Amino acid sequence: MDSGDRTMSTKQGERPEIIGRGTWYDKAAAELIEREKKLGRSLDCIRTESGLGASGIPHIGSLADVLRNHAVAQGVRIQGYDAEFIAFSDDKDGLRKVPVGLPDELEDWLGFPVSSIPDVLGGCHDSFGAHITSLLLEAVEVSGVDYTFMSGTKVYEEGVLNDEIVAIMENHGKIGTIIQEELGQEKYTDTLPYFAVCESCNRIYTTNAYRYVPEEQKLLYRCKGMEVKGRWLEGCDHEGEVDVTAGRGKLSWKVEFAARWHALDIRFEAYGKDIADSVRANDRICRDIFGWEPPMHVQYEMFLDRGGKKISKSAGNVFTPQVWHRYGSPQSLNLLILKRFVGTKSGSVEEIPPHMDELDDLEEVWFGKRKVKDPMENAKLRGLYEYVWMLNPPEEPGVHIPYNLLLNLAKVAPKGVEAKFIRDKLEDYGNLKDGDAGLERRIQYALNWIEDFGEPELHQVSLTAEEKKAISSLVAALGQATDEEAYQSSVFDVAREEGMRPGSFFQLLYGILLGKTRGPRFGPFTATMGKETVIAELKRAIDA
């Protein structure tokens, strides 16, 4: 037997069944279901969860966490089991720092639960936290995610976590040890992992809970202040007590995940590596305190901006989903987020054009316009397309135009008639033969891009005396010319007369008119711009 034969037969023999839609999410969902079966738990409803930060402008990474956890829930459904995705707003968290770009008056609200801070962003919501949450939910909805919303504040008020809170309080000694062992943090060996809202000053991060009274399920606290983000928040010295089941405080992060997972019966949660340590401690609390196997986890990398810095919710230059949606479709952002699970991803506007094009390519595959030989590869691409559309792909493909082509057209489109100009050109180029579904939206994306990032024209082009003379001649020639062909010819005529190479002359012209060394064919371009406009620009360059 030669190796070729063996290769063929072995390969065919080993080729596994395609799981679900063939993507990472299907694999994860399959593992999750398998794990739950082994644990002997109910498969009636498999829940995944994502925590929504409510203290700063939601960025791409916040949306990514939602999309990933949601995708796994969908993967579970594909395999025939019921699943639910929970979006849990951390709106009981206290404000620790004024996020860059947000009003300074938030300074006065440091340490307050964000759900108790007034909406300083326009007063259109019940609280600052509600406003922030709504920004993320808006993006989540545009992305097409179906979710069950929960507010941390409400969850505490309704007592959903009470059993877990009590168990944690009763075992706080053991928990302090776990945290100390897993994280090396000594604090909770003598402090209870619960932040009470101070009855006197209403802040949450200034209180220190020092004693638990099991008989009354209450704890004693002192508003002694705390260091938050390298800055001391002075307490009000109030001494008080709080019923831990009354929703007037919250668990520390070091234990809250565990409580949430157990109370809400969460079976899967992917998390960013920044909270890896917390997750590890919470997993142990699930096992050691609740006697319950924690959810399956997957750790993923943080989103990076172009410079390789973490996009922080509180560090300004926030690249939000809303920003992406101004220049690219929601599905193209979903693609960026979903196409790889673990690796570091860059979140910047430069990702938009390639992802718009990649999405078009996926659509070609989905609608069978592009054939993919390998069945596994084919399934993967089609599956990814489905996840990007949240399993609701469109029935008809949209028009596919390379994003850069749209940008180039948008760049040279005459003011006032941009959309028509672009459409006409695309018609000429034959890009609209299969219809124009979604074209208006694409044109708008490109126009938005050019409006915000278009290179400013070079205002100063230093001209030699010869060049000035040539430009003057051209101005004169253009004055006589009346159509595209004549405009085009004038350039060559003048170049000949002045003894210049047409090539360099064109370069000069585009430098003046577009700030670039190349540009559209001169004749039609002049017609589009308007002869008078071009002449005015050229004169300006001579005088400069």
Next chain:
RNA sequence: GGGUCCGUAGCUCAGCAAGGUUUAGAGCGGUGGCCUCUUAAGCCAUUGGCCGAGGGUUCGAAUCCCUCCGGACCCGCCA
């Protein structure tokens, strides 16, 4: 100190968690050409890589394991 990710063509990256149509792909760039006088766009062709290094597993490794080198990030306050 602990941990994660990355290293593939000049550039940006895909492929790696399902090892076998992979004698390794794409886009951009470069080069040559087409579209009536060179110039955007578009189209065609072409260029280009010891898959970071070394070892291991395997009939077979860019892909899995180990070590090392280089780059980035997270944690080591708090939440």
